[in-house]
Amino acid sequence: MSSPTSLTEQLDAARPRVTSLFRIVVGLLFACHGASSLFGSFGGVDGAGGTVDTGTWPGWYAAVIQLVGGILVMTGLFTRSAAFISSGSMAYAYFTEHQTEKLWPLENGGEASAMFCWAFLMIVFTGPGPWALDRLLGERRVAEPHRQPTRV
Template identity: 65%
Template sequence: METLERSREHVLGLFRIVVGLLFACHGAATLFGVLGGPHGAGPGVGEWPGWWAAVIQLLGGAMVLCGAGTRAAAVPCSGSMAYAYFTEHQPGALFPIENGGETAAMFCWSFLLIAAIGPGSWALAPLLRPRRRITTRRIGTTSLH
């Protein structure tokens, strides 16, 4: 158990990277016809909800993948998959295995988890934050930082 606990942040980082990459691939496939292209007919530019969902997938997935704005990006990613599940899949049957919504459900819950617990290791966010300068002021004989 101790080994698992020590590797927690690394496993979480790998989870974030894989989920973000897979989600970004869905967006790229829909928007640009790469990686096997969209599932079904591709949406036109600006078409609701397909084109906007693909933009969220590509940009949100890339942000989560890189660990930049991870929590903020994971929320709309999760929400878009909840929307997709309840509008496209759930009306066909109650359970995801019956209605083909396993992918939407898994992405929805995966992004909700990432939003709740953060990016884990190997995130770019710490590198993108400006460093805070520590200034020293002297008051009497003590210095404050």
């Protein structure tokens, strides 16, 4: 008769799935920020459906990174690259838009930028988890090795 597993062992066993859930939620929320800025979804940038002007620096480019990066991270496609770029964009946003006013995120309105920056950096190092297109495509590549041309 085996002894019941400890709470730590149960939590460790769930880690891969929770990593995927974390990535999905963070990616979805980030994509929503981009959709809000680009299309006025969810109240837009001003709460009244406003959008950023196309091509303006840095707002429009940040919104594109948010939408595309968020979708890629959420689906688990090119996860680490998309998370790295997304993390960098949020670090840039924090240091150029928020930290110039005051040091602490609670004082300068940069909590979202700081949290997204660190969440994406964590995804860079932990990977996408098992529920990701990266994993599905990687398994296909392994399952279907490249065929060598047959010589006659």
